[in-house]
Amino acid sequence: MFNQPLAPRETQSLDSPVMTDSILTVNNLTKHFKDFTLKNVSFQLPRGYIMGFIGPNGAGKSTTIKLIMNLLRKDGGQISVFGLDNLKYELAVKNRTAFVFDENHYYEELTLRKMGQIVASFYKHWEPQTFDKYLKDFELHSNKKIKELSKGMKMKFSLAVALSHGAELLIMDEPTAGLDPLVRSELLDILATMIQDERKSVLFSTHITSDLDKIADFVTFIHHGEIVLSTSKDDILEKYGLVKGATDLLNEETKSLFLGIKTHNYGFEGLVRDKEMARHFFNERAVVEKPTLEDLLIYTARGVQHD
Numbered sequence: 605m606f607n608q609p610l611a612p613r614e615t616q617s618l619d620s621p622v623m624t625d626s627i628l629t630v631n632n633l634t635k636h637f638k639d640f641t642l643k644n645v646s647f648q649l650p651r652g653y654i655m656g657f658i659g660p661n662g663a664g665k666s667t668t669i670k671l672i673m674n675l676l677r678k679d680g681g682q683i684s685v686f687g688l689d690n691l692k693y694e695l696a697v698k699n700r701t702a703f704v705f706d707e708n709h710y711y712e713e714l715t716l717r718k719m720g721q722i723v724a725s726f727y728k729h730w731e732p733q734t735f736d737k738y739l740k741d742f743e744l745h746s747n748k749k750i751k752e753l754s755k756g757m758k759m760k761f762s763l764a765v766a767l768s769h770g771a772e773l774l775i776m777d778e779p780t781a782g783l784d785p786l787v788r789s790e791l792l793d794i795l796a797t798m799i800q801d802e803r804k805s806v807l808f809s810t811h812i813t814s815d816l817d818k819i820a821d822f823v824t825f826i827h828h829g830e831i832v833l834s835t836s837k838d839d840i841l842e843k844y845g846l847v848k849g850a851t852d853l854l855n856e857e858t859k860s861l862f863l864g865i866k867t868h869n870y871g872f873e874g875l876v877r878d879k880e881m882a883r884h885f886f887n888e889r890a891v892v893e894k895p896t897l898e899d900l901l902i903y904t905a906r907g908v909q910h911d
């Protein structure tokens with residue numbers, strides 16, 4: 605069912621949760637910079653799921669996210685959030701969206717309580733009790749100043765803010781970058797809990813693919829400003845295959861089966877889109893295993909570079 609195109613319902617009611625299957629639809633999004641172009645980026649995030657947005661450094665993840673949040677001006681395409689155009693209904697979209705990114709955008713000298721009060725005034729549906737509950741759960745003392753927080757604590761504070769205004773869509777740009785494994789694991793648990801409310805969705809950009817192995821339902825992979833694939837994680841892990849064999853199996857014909865290949869002293873490893881086809885083709889001569897998302901990222905990036 606995950607691969608079916610989801611038709612967003614263009615209901616333009618602003619406050620009530622819109623019953624649409626797709627909470628975020630990006631269609632043919634284009635942005636030109638001097639040395640980089642985001643090319644016709646399209647994907648859909650269904651309501652109630654977590655999507656990992658992966659790609660190597662400079663692939664266009666932050667640019668796409670900034671365009672969704674209207675922090676950059678697009679050159680073409682459409683973005684609809686909750687079935688609403690993100691520019692035309694910017695305020696309504698922002699009230700229902702939480703944005704967490706890997707930079708501190710709070711006043712260093714303020715206490716968490718004071719900062720919370722200021723942030724509260726930006727949102728229509730601020731929930732003070734929820735905010736206090738998260739500060740407590742995350743062991744953040746409300747009388748501490750922002751500048752006294754560690755990187756992990758700042759991330760938790762951003763998350764407490766993000767989760768306290770009834771947002772249905774949580775967009776996180778590299779939230780796990782620079783966090784220790786314990787805090788990363790806590791963050792993933794929080795997201796998994798959040799998603800139990802089936803109205804909520806998370807778009808999560810990262811190049812730490814092991815985080816996505818644990819929690820993502822969908823994966824959208826961007827490379828050189830283009831979407832390479834956008835599908836359910838299970839679909840990728842079931843269909844794609846990592847082939848391992850002796851180098852003498854490689855010739856012009858067999859090489860064309862691979863999205864990316866790495867050769868070493870003992871043989872080769874390569875990623876194929878169709879595991880069953882590779883099993884059939886190589887028969888007993890090669891081993892075909894389930895890839896990880898990291899394999900997918902590495903081999904697809906290699907393959908595309910070598911085209």
Ligand SMILES: Nc1ncnc2c1ncn2[C@@H]1O[C@H](COP(=O)(O)OP(=O)(O)OP(=O)(O)O)[C@@H](O)[C@H]1O
Nearest residue numbers: 637638640659660661662663664665666667668811
């Ligand atoms: N304001 C800008 N002006 C010019 N070029 C830009 C601007 N913002 C981003 N770029 C370029 O766009 C490309 C994509 O950058 P982007 O930040 O979207 O990548 P990313 O996938 O988020 O990378 P990373 O994982 O390193 O954060 C890069 O080549 C970057 O130099």
